[in-house]
Amino acid sequence: MATSPVGVLPPKPVVERDNVVIRFAGDSGDGMQVTGMQFTNESVFAGNEIGTLPDFPAEIRAPTGTLYGVSAFQVNFSSQSVYTPGDDLDALVVMNPAALKTNLADLKQNGLLILDKAEFNEPNLKKAQYAKSPLDDGSLDKYQLYPVEITKMTTLALKDMNLPNRSVMRCRNFFALGVVSWLYNRPIEPTVKWITERFKKNTEVLEANTLALKAGYNLGENTELFASSYDIKPAKIAPGLYRNITGNTATAIGFVAAAKKAGLPLFLGSYPITPASDVLHDLSTLKNFNVYTFQAEDEIAGIGSALGAAFGGSIAITTTSGPGMNLKAETIGLAAVVELPLIITNIQRSGPSTGMPTKPEQSDLLQALYGRHGEAPLPVIAASSPADCFFAAYEAVRIAVKYMTPVILLTDGYLANASEPWLLPSSADLPEVNVEFRTDPQGFFPYLRDEDTLARPWVRPGTPGLEHRVGGLEKDYLTGNISYAPSNHEQMVRVRYRKMAKITQDIPPTKINGPESGKLLIIGWGSTYGSITAAVKGFQEQGKSVSHIHLRHLNPLPADLGDILSRFEKILVPEMNMGQLLRVLRAEYLVDAVGLNKIQGRPFKVSEITARISRMLEE
Amino acid sequence: MATNAAQKLTRKDFVSDQDVRWCPGCGDYSILAQVQKIMPEIGVSRENTVFISGIGCSSRFPYYMNTYGFHTIHGRAPASATGLKVSRPDLSVWVVTGDGDGLSIGGNHLLHALRRNVDLKILLFNNRIYGLTKGQYSPTSELGKVTKSTPAGSADHPVNPLLFALGVDASFIARTIDVEAKHQQDILTRAANHRGAAFVEILQNCNVFNDGAFASLTDRELKSDTQLLLENGKPMIFGKNKDRGIRLRGMSPEVVTLGNGITADDLLVHDENDPVLGFMLSRLAQPAFPMPLGVIRATNKVTFDAAMNSQIQDAMAKSGDGDIDKLLRSGDVWTVQ
Numbered sequence: 037m038a039t040s041p042v043g044v045l046p047p048k049p050v051v052e053r054d055n056v057v058i059r060f061a062g063d064s065g066d067g068m069q070v071t072g073m074q075f076t077n078e079s080v081f082a083g084n085e086i087g088t089l090p091d092f093p094a095e096i097r098a099p100t101g102t103l104y105g106v107s108a109f110q111v112n113f114s115s116q117s118v119y120t121p122g123d124d125l126d127a128l129v130v131m132n133p134a135a136l137k138t139n140l141a142d143l144k145q146n147g148l149l150i151l152d153k154a155e156f157n158e159p160n161l162k163k164a165q166y167a168k169s170p171l172d173d174g175s176l177d178k179y180q181l182y183p184v185e186i187t188k189m190t191t192l193a194l195k196d197m198n199l200p201n202r203s204v205m206r207c208r209n210f211f212a213l214g215v216v217s218w219l220y221n222r223p224i225e226p227t228v229k230w231i232t233e234r235f236k237k238n239t240e241v242l243e244a245n246t247l248a249l250k251a252g253y254n255l256g257e258n259t260e261l262f263a264s265s266y267d268i269k270p271a272k273i274a275p276g277l278y279r280n281i282t283g284n285t286a287t288a289i290g291f292v293a294a295a296k297k298a299g300l301p302l303f304l305g306s307y308p309i310t311p312a313s314d315v316l317h318d319l320s321t322l323k324n325f326n327v328y329t330f331q332a333e334d335e336i337a338g339i340g341s342a343l344g345a346a347f348g349g350s351i352a353i354t355t356t357s358g359p360g361m362n363l364k365a366e367t368i369g370l371a372a373v374v375e376l377p378l379i380i381t382n383i384q385r386s387g388p389s390t391g392m393p394t395k396p397e398q399s400d401l402l403q404a405l406y407g408r409h410g411e412a413p414l415p416v417i418a419a420s421s422p423a424d425c426f427f428a429a430y431e432a433v434r435i436a437v438k439y440m441t442p443v444i445l446l447t448d449g450y451l452a453n454a455s456e457p458w459l460l461p462s463s464a465d466l467p468e469v470n471v472e473f474r475t476d477p478q479g480f481f482p483y484l485r486d487e488d489t490l491a492r493p494w495v496r497p498g499t500p501g502l503e504h505r506v507g508g509l510e511k512d513y514l515t516g517n518i519s520y521a522p523s524n525h526e527q528m529v530r531v532r533y534r535k536m537a538k539i540t541q542d543i544p545p546t547k548i549n550g551p552e553s554g555k556l557l558i559i560g561w562g563s564t565y566g567s568i569t570a571a572v573k574g575f576q577e578q579g580k581s582v583s584h585i586h587l588r589h590l591n592p593l594p595a596d597l598g599d600i601l602s603r604f605e606k607i608l609v610p611e612m613n614m615g616q617l618l619r620v621l622r623a624e625y626l627v628d629a630v631g632l633n634k635i636q637g638r639p640f641k642v643s644e645i646t647a648r649i650s651r652m653l654e655e
Numbered sequence: 656m657a658t659n660a661a662q663k664l665t666r667k668d669f670v671s672d673q674d675v676r677w678c679p680g681c682g683d684y685s686i687l688a689q690v691q692k693i694m695p696e697i698g699v700s701r702e703n704t705v706f707i708s709g710i711g712c713s714s715r716f717p718y719y720m721n722t723y724g725f726h727t728i729h730g731r732a733p734a735s736a737t738g739l740k741v742s743r744p745d746l747s748v749w750v751v752t753g754d755g756d757g758l759s760i761g762g763n764h765l766l767h768a769l770r771r772n773v774d775l776k777i778l779l780f781n782n783r784i785y786g787l788t789k790g791q792y793s794p795t796s797e798l799g800k801v802t803k804s805t806p807a808g809s810a811d812h813p814v815n816p817l818l819f820a821l822g823v824d825a826s827f828i829a830r831t832i833d834v835e836a837k838h839q840q841d842i843l844t845r846a847a848n849h850r851g852a853a854f855v856e857i858l859q860n861c862n863v864f865n866d867g868a869f870a871s872l873t874d875r876e877l878k879s880d881t882q883l884l885l886e887n888g889k890p891m892i893f894g895k896n897k898d899r900g901i902r903l904r905g906m907s908p909e910v911v912t913l914g915n916g917i918t919a920d921d922l923l924v925h926d927e928n929d930p931v932l933g934f935m936l937s938r939l940a941q942p943a944f945p946m947p948l949g950v951i952r953a954t955n956k957v958t959f960d961a962a963m964n965s966q967i968q969d970a971m972a973k974s975g976d977g978d979i980d981k982l983l984r985s986g987d988v989w990t991v992q
């Protein structure tokens with residue numbers, strides 16, 4: 037273990053664990069996100085594999101102590117491979133009664149429960165709708181309960197600084213982090229370093245937070261509170277340079293990397309919407325990469341401006357979430373017929389309507405595939421993990437410019453905010469993004485297609501001799517002039533479909549995790565990747581015939597998919613919707629696939645998928 | 656083929672090979688002719704000019720211009736034009752819209768393009784009717800307008816395009832009329848030379864569904880009494896004999912006849928920079944007043960596209976041209992041996 041503050045008692049026994057899932061929960065003002073992130077950071081330095089999940093309330097400033105103002109951050113850290121933020125909790129740290137009430141159901145029996153005793157007072161209990169204190173009614177007996185005086189001890193630790201009570205209370209989270217850091221043998225240096233950086237302009241806060249952190253750590257070390265501590269050995273991790281990354285940041289830099297590779301400016305037209313706004317925020321700080329970010333007046337102008345920029349020769353992006361997709365639908369149709377490259381990113385959330393904006397769902401797949409008037413097929417690409425958002429965004433750009441088509445990129449609210457360590461690629465290893473603007477007027481027609489890709493030429497306004505007009509009216513197959521000729525319309529509809537089919541040549545052979553044929557195949561797409569992988573791994577370790585494929589391309593589907601499906605007795609499709617991919621697979625391949633559906637605004641637990649697989653293997 | 660600055664272009668160079676499909680007698684023909692006529696004069700090349708439109712009769716315009724063009728969707732042209740102009744400040748970007756396209760379905764986008772002061776030339780053909788959908792009333796139709804969709808007369812109060820533009824503090828606002836070729840050319844040229852969002856309302860006769868909407872302004876006999884031709888720095892005089900004018904009485908304008916002690920010195924003097932005067936002028940309407948034509952307002956302010964581009968240039972000057980590997984490695988990174 038790394039160095040830690042000097043103890044005065046003989047060292048306590050250390051119990052080894054493979055894997056721990058912990059959640060920090062408190063009021064939105066309690067700094068739980070920072071606490072969780074710093075604990076993650078410490079675990080990274082301890083060499084563990086990690087998966088994290090922030091969970092914040094929809095209300096911006098909910099009244100303190102209320103149930104709907106609870107904010108939480110979950111960390112799964114392990115000496116083994118980690119694919120998810122974890123199912124049930126081994127440990128729960130709560131800063132007030134409301135956090136206890138909303139999170140306790142996820143704590144395992146005999147799990148560690150650390151709470152701030154002083155906060156379990158009459159007013160707070162009432163706000164959390166407890167008739168009686170759970171500390172007194174025996175309802176917590178099945179857990180290892182540690183009522184720690186977090187507030188009092190923090191106050192004590194900082195008393196020489198003579199800070200106002202408000203400032204003292206703001207340090208409670210670091211005290212709690214100190215306690216838990218000791219409990220799990222985490223190095224606190226990364227956190228001290230972070231505090232020093234973060235508060236370098238405010239030495240008082242810097243000092244107070246550091247003191248609180250160390251006091252918490254020393255509490256574990258020097259008192260009889262905990263009989264032992266835990267250690268989680270470093271995992272075997274592929275060597276290289278790592279960075280912890282959220283899906284939204286990965287999406288943003290994926291776009292930037294692709295635009296840079298293409299040597300073109302990046303233009304984002306977007307309207308703020310949860311959970312997509314962080315992509316706008318991230319890109320707005322990257323102007324030196326020739327990135328334009330336009331916060332438009334509405335969703336329609338977000339995509340409209342992006343389409344204008346695409347016409348002008350930029351890599352054009354729009355970002356949104358479910359409801360915004362509906363507003364953009366008409367412009368997506370226009371982009372499809374003018375055949376300009378444009379990436380429409382839907383960071384899905386629970387719907388319909390406003391639904392649960394901060395909660396993820398995969399319920400916009402059919403909308404992405406079919407949600408337009410007229411025949412308007414588009415490529416649809418999905419990301420499967422936070423870091424994978426980078427590659428999915430990059431791939432979306434590559435396909436869009438190669439085939440001259442709008443592309444829909446699907447991520448979701450879980451991928452957006454969850455983070456994972458990412459073995460960083462080098463830009464030299466990324467595929468080329470080739471853009472060649474047409475400049476030769478000889479034999480030019482706006483809709484003259486490339487034979488291989490069926491892409492029409494991309495011409496930047498400003499190119500002499502290639503002046504032309506595009507628009508939403510049906511156009512002639514070659515010249516692009518307005519045409520209402522019946523056979524021409526059918527030809528245009530068919531060629532747009534054929535272009536989609538051409539894209540299959542860009543989809544590598546489908547990776548099958550597990551046997552190439554056999555009893556059971558699990559097919560997923562999007563953010564279910566982690567849970568499915570972890571569940572399938574469990575069965576494979578027992579020698580069971582369970583295979584898994586995870587689709588990156590939802591349209592067109594991989595050319596080898598039909599053949600793969602035919603090689604399995606049973607097919608299971610877990611989705612956070614009512615069975616949308618399931619419907620597509622059944623319709624496309626006439627297979628008797630079955631669905632596992634969860635529509636709770638929460639990712640699948642590994643155990644939920646495991647239970648279903650067990651049943652299917654037994655049947 | 657290629658055109659360059661040295662070659663003098665003519666009106667014909669801006670005529671596309673497409674058949675113009677407006678109804679015979681439509682006011683749009685004259686507007687197209689005037690735009691094509693001023694193009695060679697304003698010194699932009701064909702390849703650097705883009706016409707963007709929404710949906711409606713007016714929005715067919717780009718097909719007839721031998722420049723780059725984009726016929727987008729109903730009401731959204733200002734949005735696409737903004738994205739294009741911001742990312743391609745080197746282009747001369749024109750928006751062609753109508754009273755339905757620009758002030759009904761697209762009112763929101765027009766509002767924001769004007770208040771942002773994107774360097775766009777926005778031509779709003781106002782015929783006070785829906786032409787393409789065959790004759791429903793529009794947001795600029797007069798109260799009580801009887802149309803197919805309002806057999807008992809429309810119940811909504813119309814929007815005044817100039818007041819709308821003034822309300823969002825547009826930096827250039829003008830009005831002209833389809834039949835006045837010379838006036839149109841002058842106004843269009845002024846708009847083209849303005850740096851920033853230039854909004855031009857062009858009163859346009861739809862001879863099929865709203866014929867004669869501006870008859871009093873175009874009638875040869877009447878028009879000198881019904882048009883108030885604005886000239887910056889000049890007193891507001893009109894009438895066949897140039898003997899009538901606009902004077903201020905208290906806070907209100909009134910029509911006076913020169914003579915009997917009233918001279919040009921008593922009249923209001925047009926000032927394009929004065930927004931209050933702009934508001935007053937925009938409210939003048941028939942029959943009590945002559946209809947002002949000309950530049951209502953012209954003022955300078957930073958354009959959105961210039962501001963956005965200077966932010967990018969500043970960032971590049973400060974942090975250097977972005978490096979992807981550096982970006983990937985930013986934040987907290989660690990090495991696993």
Ligand code: SF4
Nearest residue numbers: 678681712786861862
């Ligand atoms: S309907 Fe009216 S506005 Fe449209 S083309 Fe015919 S005359 Fe012109």
